[in-house]
Each structure stands twice: as structure tokens, then as C-alpha cells.
Amino acid sequence: MKEHQIEQIISEYEPELRYAAFRYVRNWVVVDDIMQEVFLKIFLKFHSFRDPSKIKAWLYKITRNQCIDYLRSKVVKATVLMDDIEVLRYTTSENIEKAIVEKFDRERLYEHIEALPKDYKQTLSLYYFHDYSYSEISHVLSKDISFVKNKLFRGKRLLKKVYENNKVIV
Structure with missing residues (x-):
């Protein structure tokens, strides 16, 4: 009976869950x-699930x-790094400098966002790194x-304070 319930739940919610995963990783192969x-976690943890009204x-x-x-995995970080190297290999030195500065700024932004409380971190990450709209983040x-x-407004204000406190004079 339990396996039948799990199969029914998976078949009912799979399309929605796939789409939600795609919104995070933006790659259908990775979504698979x-x-x-x-599905493995659902199967392994289903016995501990208590409230059927909150299944979704x-x-x-x-x-x-x-x-x-x-x-967060090392595979993603290594892949992104290798992609950046390939891009840099075929660009002019001026573009290389610009790309390096942009990458450095993005890494600093990521570090600053990671230091914020959870609500701000999630919202700002989806906004800045995944280019989600307000309604997409809401969903x-x-x-x-x-x-x-509210979280984006306050989070941006917190980030502004962090950047003002950490100004580097060149």
C-alpha cells in the first residue's frame, strides 16, 4: 500500500516538481x-511524513x-570555473580584465549575501544570481x-551597508 501511495504522489506532482527544479538549476539534464x-528521498522519508494536507x-x-x-556542490563550482576559463581564452585582454572584475564583484556579492539571514539570502540569491522576477521568487x-x-528592499539596504563598511580604496 505504501509503495502505491508513493507512486501515486510522484506521478501527480512530478511535472510541478520538475518545473520548480528547473527554475533553480536552469538545465533539464541536471533536473533529471x-x-x-x-524521488529516492520521498521513498526513504515517506514513513516519517505525518500531515497529508501538507504533502505539496x-x-x-x-x-x-x-x-x-x-x-552548492563542487561539481557546479568546477564547471562554472572551467566555463569561465574557456570564455577568457578567446577574448581580448581588455575583455579579460572586464570579465575578471565582473567575476570578482559577483563573488563578493555572493559572499555578502551568504552572510545575511536566511530570508534575505534566499530572496537575494534568486534575484541576483538566477535573475528571477518578484513573482517567480514569490512562487x-x-x-x-x-x-x-519587502525582503528584497531590506536585503538590498543591508547589502548597501555591508558594501559601505567594506569600501576598498584603490
Whole structure:
């Protein structure tokens, strides 16, 4: 009975979960791998799930956490680094300098965002690094759009303070 329930839940929510995973990683091939992990976790953890009325939220949380784990993995960081090297190889020295400065600025932004509280970190990461709109962030986080706007406004203000305190004079 348990396996039948799990199969039914997976078949019902799979398209939504795939789309949610794609919104994080922006690569359908990677989504297939992530979904395999999600299905495995659903199967392994289903016995500990208690509230059937919150099944959708539970599934989205597993999917989101799996996507975040993937994005934090060394594989992604190494791939991004190798992609950057290939781009730099075929550009002029002026473009190389510009690309390096942009990469450095992006890394600093990432470090500063990671130092913020969780609500700000998630919202700002989706906004700056994944180019999500307010409504897309609202959907991914399952929060009201006013919550998203508020977190982005306050998060940007916090980032501004961090940057003002860490100004480097060249």
C-alpha cells in the first residue's frame, strides 16, 4: 500500500516538481538527476511524513533543498570555473580584465549575501544570481509577493551597508 501511495504522489506532482527544479538549476539534464534524488528521498522519508494536507509543501521543500545542494556542490563550482576559463581564452585582454572584475564583484556579492539571514539570502540569491522576477521568487518560496518585495528592499539596504563598511580604496 505504501509503495502505491508513493507512486501515486510522484506521478501527480512530478511535472510541478520538475518545473520548480528547473527554475533553480536552469538545465533539464541536471533536473533529471535531481528528480531521481528527490524521488529516492520521498521513498526513504515517506514513513516519517505525518500531515497529508501538507504533502505539496513537503515535496517542494525536498526538491528545493536538493537543488540548493546541487548548486552548492563542487561539481557546479568546477564547471562554472572551467566555463569561465574557456570564455577568457578567446577574448581580448581588455575583455579579460572586464570579465575578471565582473567575476570578482559577483563573488563578493555572493559572499555578502551568504552572510545575511536566511530570508534575505534566499530572496537575494534568486534575484541576483538566477535573475528571477518578484513573482517567480514569490512562487518558488511560496510566499506573498509583498513578502518578496519587502525582503528584497531590506536585503538590498543591508547589502548597501555591508558594501559601505567594506569600501576598498584603490
